[in-house]
Amino acid sequence: MGEVLEQFFIFVGLLVCLVHLVKCVRFSKCIFLHFWKVSPRSFLKSMGQWAVITGAGDGIGKAYSFELARQGLNVVLISRTPEKLQAIATEIEWTIGSSVKIIQADFTKDDIYEYIKEKLKDLEIGILVNNVGMLPNLLPRHFLNMPDDIQSLIHCNITSVVKMTQLILEHMESRRKGLILNISSGAALFPWPLYSTYSASKVLTPYAVSTPMTKYLNTNMITKTADEFVKESLNYVTIGDETCGCLAHEILASVLSLIPSWAFYSSVFQKMLLTRYMDYLKQNANIT
Numbered sequence: 523m524g525e526v527l528e529q530f531f532i533f534v535g536l537l538v539c540l541v542h543l544v545k546c547v548r549f550s551k552c553i554f555l556h557f558w559k560v561s562p563r564s565f566l567k568s569m570g571q572w573a574v575i576t577g578a579g580d581g582i583g584k585a586y587s588f589e590l591a592r593q594g595l596n597v598v599l600i601s602r603t604p605e606k607l608q609a610i611a612t613e614i615e616w617t618i619g620s621s622v623k624i625i626q627a628d629f630t631k632d633d634i635y636e637y638i639k640e641k642l643k644d645l646e647i648g649i650l651v652n653n654v655g656m657l658p659n660l661l662p663r664h665f666l667n668m669p670d671d672i673q674s675l676i677h678c679n680i681t682s683v684v685k686m687t688q689l690i691l692e693h694m695e696s697r698r699k700g701l702i703l704n705i706s707s708g709a710a711l712f713p714w715p716l717y718s719t720y721s722a723s724k725v726l727t728p729y730a731v732s733t734p735m736t737k738y739l740n741t742n743m744i745t746k747t748a749d750e751f752v753k754e755s756l757n758y759v760t761i762g763d764e765t766c767g768c769l770a771h772e773i774l775a776s777v778l779s780l781i782p783s784w785a786f787y788s789s790v791f792q793k794m795l796l797t798r799y800m801d802y803l804k805q806n807a808n809i810t
Contacts, residue, residue, distance in 0.1 A: 562756050566593045569701045570648020570694075574598040576629065576686060577654030579606035582705060582731060585748035586651050589756060591620040595649065598642065602628040629654045629682045630674035639689050646697075650690045652683045653705040701759060744770050
């Protein structure tokens with residue numbers, strides 16, 4: 523019996539070592555790509571002629587629109603504000619030369635997908651960026667104090683990913699190639715009290731990025747501009763199924779993963795979110 527237990531624990535130990543070795547190799551790739559600056563242009567162009575970006579009117583979606591156009595793709599911009607889309611389309615066509623199509627759609631609704639499907643008809647779509655999302659409130663708050671319109675959040679953060687993937691994946695499968703980028707949130711990787719609604723709805727992965735949704739948080743080593751994040755994230759698309767988009771966020775995720783879940787749920791952590799973190803947000807974001 524003792525010999526069997528010994529073999530079992532040796533096996534478990536080897537398995538743990540293997541898991542950590544894989545993590546180290548993956549992290550080494552992130553470091554290599556961060557400093558080597560390998561251009562993903564040929565890989566991205568090989569996926570197809572067009573890239574579709576949801577939530578393209580601002581922030582990360584807008585940055586992806588410009589960067590994918592610079593990489594040689596034509597882009598389809600989808601958002602609910604036609605004036606913003608038209609301005610972005612004009613700038614891309616004028617400064618980069620890529621073809622641009624715009625589709626006005628409000629992702630807080632669930633009756634928009636047949637219209638989008640018709641507009642995307644006959645396009646060779648190689649890349650889909652599921653970026654659209656909404657944050658109920660930047661400041662932490664208890665679940666029962668959340669706005670009543672939870673359904674809009676679900677449609678925007680969850681339904682959009684499923685429906686847009688369903689629309690486009692069929693054509694990618696028939697061509698046997700394609701790339702789908704689901705832009706999630708670092709808040710979805712760990713339990714986040716006082717952000718539970720947003721965290722759960724984005725679990726389907728950047729941390730802090732300075733965008734209109736985050737009230738233009740002041741940038742630093744962790745908080746990236748949308749352009750910085752997007753440029754770096756495209757270098758990592760061949761690493762694996764899930765990345766944090768940039769080296770700083772990968773390091774942050776590794777550190778946070780060492781914190782036990784009971785610590786996140788503790789009253790001390792919640793108090794810190796309600797006091798120190800809220801003060802930080804008020805000082806570093808444009809919150810009125």
